[in-house]
Amino acid sequence: MNEHTTTDTPSAPVPAAATPPTELLPVDPGLGAPATEAGPPAYGHAPGTTAPEVPVATQPAAQQQGEEGPRPYVTIVLPCYNEGEHVLREIDRITEAMNASEFTYELLCIDDASTDNTLEVLNDAALRYANIRVMPFRRNGGSGTARRIGTQQAYGEIVVWTDADMTYENERIPELVRILRDDDSYDQVVGARTTEEGTHKWARVPAKWLIRKIAERLSNQKIPDLNSGLRAFRREVSLPYLRLLPPGFSCVTTITLAFLQNQHDIKYVPTSYAKRAGESKFHFLHDAYRYILQVLRMVMYFDPLKVLMPPALWLFVIGVVKGVVDMFRHPFYFPASTVLLVVSGIMIGSLALLADLVVRSREGV
Numbered sequence: 001m002n003e004h005t006t007t008d009t010p011s012a013p014v015p016a017a018a019t020p021p022t023e024l025l026p027v028d029p030g031l032g033a034p035a036t037e038a039g040p041p042a043y044g045h046a047p048g049t050t051a052p053e054v055p056v057a058t059q060p061a062a063q064q065q066g067e068e069g070p071r072p073y074v075t076i077v078l079p080c081y082n083e084g085e086h087v088l089r090e091i092d093r094i095t096e097a098m099n100a101s102e103f104t105y106e107l108l109c110i111d112d113a114s115t116d117n118t119l120e121v122l123n124d125a126a127l128r129y130a131n132i133r134v135m136p137f138r139r140n141g142g143s144g145t146a147r148r149i150g151t152q153q154a155y156g157e158i159v160v161w162t163d164a165d166m167t168y169e170n171e172r173i174p175e176l177v178r179i180l181r182d183d184d185s186y187d188q189v190v191g192a193r194t195t196e197e198g199t200h201k202w203a204r205v206p207a208k209w210l211i212r213k214i215a216e217r218l219s220n221q222k223i224p225d226l227n228s229g230l231r232a233f234r235r236e237v238s239l240p241y242l243r244l245l246p247p248g249f250s251c252v253t254t255i256t257l258a259f260l261q262n263q264h265d266i267k268y269v270p271t272s273y274a275k276r277a278g279e280s281k282f283h284f285l286h287d288a289y290r291y292i293l294q295v296l297r298m299v300m301y302f303d304p305l306k307v308l309m310p311p312a313l314w315l316f317v318i319g320v321v322k323g324v325v326d327m328f329r330h331p332f333y334f335p336a337s338t339v340l341l342v343v344s345g346i347m348i349g350s351l352a353l354l355a356d357l358v359v360r361s362r363e364g365v
Contacts, residue, residue: 075156144251316345
């Protein structure tokens with residue numbers, strides 16, 4: 001080989017820098033698929049499907065609060081479904097009250113798959129208000145689902161539930177929060193309505209009174225307003241009970257009973273209640289029936305003896321008394337109705353004891 005000839009050794013290729021995977025915020029199953037690059041994240045998935053992880057709800061740059069940044073003290077969860085005509089007035093009222101208070105806060109506006117321009121109004125408001133986060137749902141899940149997911153995704157230590165229909169005194173939200181801040185003995189503050197201005201007033205007033213009295217009887221607690229939509233509570237205390245929330249209006253009843261049944265004190269503050277703006281989503285027969293079922297379900301969940309043992313004892317006592325009468329009328333002859341009453345009382349009583357044993361042996365809530 002010629003001594004002036006050199007051999008060029010090809011240099012090794014430089015590997016391309018690995019692109020770090022996009023971090024997604026794991027959330028509660030049921031939120032739904034992440035959005036594509038073309039649009040904001042959306043929430044909700046078809047029943048029976050597995051929900052993938054989704055990113056945090058869209059928010060302006062000033063409100064991007066990761067683990068390193070400061071978190072607000074209060075999160076106001078505002079479910080919105082076809083409230084486009086008046087939701088901006090509600091946002092103005094809430095932000096004006098909170099800006100005048102001493103609390104840091106975020107207003108988490110959840111669009112529950114509205115069919116009007118509600119989402120457009122919320123997105124526009126998010127550009128003009130520094131404290132708004134918008135969380136759009138891809139499918140309508142009901143106010144209970146919106147409140148559950150909103151509470152799980154909340155940054156604040158105190159969570160406030162209210163409605164976007166101009167009915168509640170949302171300018172008094174700082175007052176409710178101050179009670180929780182100043183008095184550690186309360187875990188929830190509820191705006192107890194002093195009037196009823198909802199639709200079907202002639203039927204709602206007696207129905208709600210009856211349901212409230214049933215709840216008071218079963219829970220041994222005085223409940224001035226069982227299903228008020230305006231309330232503030234400690235997020236950490238509420239987390240174990242969120243999985244119990246139904247998707248519909250009775251979610252507020254559920255969170256009330258869950259706190260009361262677990263010895264979490266609730267303070268009731270009298271508030272006024274205005275006629276709602278827009279169209280009501282409340283269906284009297286369907287929703288009233290679900291209210292009653294939810295009251296019974298919640299008491300059964302925490303104290304089944306309250307529900308099952310009274311009818312069991314009544315059936316058994318009536319059967320025994322009837323058996324004594326039958327014995328005098330027809331010695332040693334007991335009609336089938338007498339036997340059925342005694343056996344039914346024993347069976348329901350046994351079921352009550354078994355349910356109570358299950359409740360006391362489970363871990364957690």
